[in-house]
Amino acid sequence: MENSLTPEADLAALLGPRWVEIEASALEHNVEQVKSILAPGTRLLAVVKADAYGAGAVEAARLFLKAGASYLGVTTLAEGWELRRHGITGPILLMSPLLPEETSAAIRQDLTLTVASRRDGRRVLEAARETGRPARVHLKIETGLNRTGLQPEEAVALARELASRPEVRLEGVYTHLARAAHPARTREQFRVFQQAVRALEDAGVSPPLRHICNSTACLKYPEMHLDMVRIGTLLYGQFPPGAGKGGLDLRDPWRLKARLLAVRRVPAGTPVGYGGDYVTRRPTYLGVLPLGYADGLGLTAVARPKSAGDLARFAAKMVLSYLGWRGRDLAVDVEGRRAPVVGRVGMQLSIVDLNDVEVEAGRTVAVTMGRPITGARLPRLYLREGEPYLLRSATGEWIAVSAGAMAAAPFS
Numbered sequence: 001m002e003n004s005l006t007p008e009a010d011l012a013a014l015l016g017p018r019w020v021e022i023e024a025s026a027l028e029h030n031v032e033q034v035k036s037i038l039a040p041g042t043r044l045l046a047v048v049k050a051d052a053y054g055a056g057a058v059e060a061a062r063l064f065l066k067a068g069a070s071y072l073g074v075t076t077l078a079e080g081w082e083l084r085r086h087g088i089t090g091p092i093l094l095m096s097p098l099l100p101e102e103t104s105a106a107i108r109q110d111l112t113l114t115v116a117s118r119r120d121g122r123r124v125l126e127a128a129r130e131t132g133r134p135a136r137v138h139l140k141i142e143t144g145l146n147r148t149g150l151q152p153e154e155a156v157a158l159a160r161e162l163a164s165r166p167e168v169r170l171e172g173v174y175t176h177l178a179r180a181a182h183p184a185r186t187r188e189q190f191r192v193f194q195q196a197v198r199a200l201e202d203a204g205v206s207p208p209l210r211h212i213c214n215s216t217a218c219l220k221y222p223e224m225h226l227d228m229v230r231i232g233t234l235l236y237g238q239f240p241p242g243a244g245k246g247g248l249d250l251r252d253p254w255r256l257k258a259r260l261l262a263v264r265r266v267p268a269g270t271p272v273g274y275g276g277d278y279v280t281r282r283p284t285y286l287g288v289l290p291l292g293y294a295d296g297l298g299l300t301a302v303a304r305p306k307s308a309g310d311l312a313r314f315a316a317k318m319v320l321s322y323l324g325w326r327g328r329d330l331a332v333d334v335e336g337r338r339a340p341v342v343g344r345v346g347m348q349l350s351i352v353d354l355n356d357v358e359v360e361a362g363r364t365v366a367v368t369m370g371r372p373i374t375g376a377r378l379p380r381l382y383l384r385e386g387e388p389y390l391l392r393s394a395t396g397e398w399i400a401v402s403a404g405a406m407a408a409a410p411f412s
């Protein structure tokens with residue numbers, strides 16, 4: 001799967017002007033931290049959906065398994081496939097139901113299926129017969145998210161039918177929380193889930209892996225860890241809001257970097273970018289940043305305001321934005337100094353205000369933006385203790401990076 005980079009190959013050219021650095025030892029450290037709050041019998045399912053929250057699913061999955069995760073979780077068949085194609089043999093749970101047409105392919109790839117409806121169940125039975133391969137299954141119970149899941153009362157009959165077939169391995173039963181930071185709501189979902197599990201057991205079906213916790217619930221409710229927890233956010237070094245830190249010391253593996261393509265000095269009164277929306281107030285150095293909205297820059301999810309206070313804050317932001325104020329997030333860090341993005345963000349290029357600081361073109365800057373929305377086409381460079389060892393290029397190739405090749409590369 002990996003081509004070796006010849007020493008004379010130019011890593012700087014492969015990397016291009018923007019890339020994400022992922023520190024492998026931080027991902028491993030976070031696995032150990034999460035495991036330290038689990039009982040010895042509780043397994044860790046590492047969630048690597050959405051390209052491992054931007055970290056790159058294949059290498060993140062390998063590191064997590066080696067560091068002690070027992071299971072991987074993804075959303076789509078294609079995500080599971082990508083892992084298998086790159087030689088990952090550990091168990092992988094598809095945490096969403098599939099289209100009927102996808103089921104046989106998932107079984108052939110030995111991906112664990114979620115059965116969240118009677119229709120899913122029927123399709124799994126057919127597909128297992130068609131392929132002649134055993135189908136690993138986790139039942140998903142509806143307990144309050146109201147997205148996918150079997151009603152508790154329909155679960156027993158279906159579970160019995162699945163468990164009676166030699167071609168099906170009914171390995172797990174789970175549910176997903178709607179508001180994990182809210183103790184009363186979560187306890188209610190837990191109660192409904194436990195009741196459904198007891199009904200299965202009373203009917204003689206005891207899937208060995210019962211699981212409910214995501215990152216928030218794992219921190220807040222140790223009594224809900226059961227046989228396995230499904231963790232994403234914490235493994236990537238972030239604490240979900242409203243859950244505290246649970247005594248964990250996490251490391252952030254992620255750094256997004258870009259190199260300025262050009263720098264120019266312009267006088268006061270210069271309109272900048274499309275539409276001339278921004279006009280400089282003083283003589284200014286402007287830098288060209290090789291990132292735009294197609295890469296995720298400047299995109300934020302707008303949630304419905306939840307209270308009058310939320311609404312007031314949202315309205316105030318809109319007014320400030322009309323007056324030319326830029327969000328705190330839309331800026332790059334140039335050696336500890338903040339340079340805001342000015343003017344409209346373009347599709348793949350934007351402009352930063354370097355103020356009166358002269359910076360040479362080619363300088364590396366640190367960029368903050370939403371990780372799962374950071375374009376998958378930006379190269380991912382994996383480091384161990386700061387030393388690069390592997391690159392996923394902009395075109396998706398995996399390239400082992402040797403120490404020799406790095407000498408020529410412009411890391412700062």
Ligand SMILES: *Cc1c(COP(=O)(O)O)cnc(C)c1O
Pocket residue numbers: 047049095176213214215216230231232233234240
């Ligand atoms: C994303 C996801 C998780 C992990 O959530 P985090 O809060 O990131 O830990 C767990 N379970 C399911 C079903 C998910 O989709």
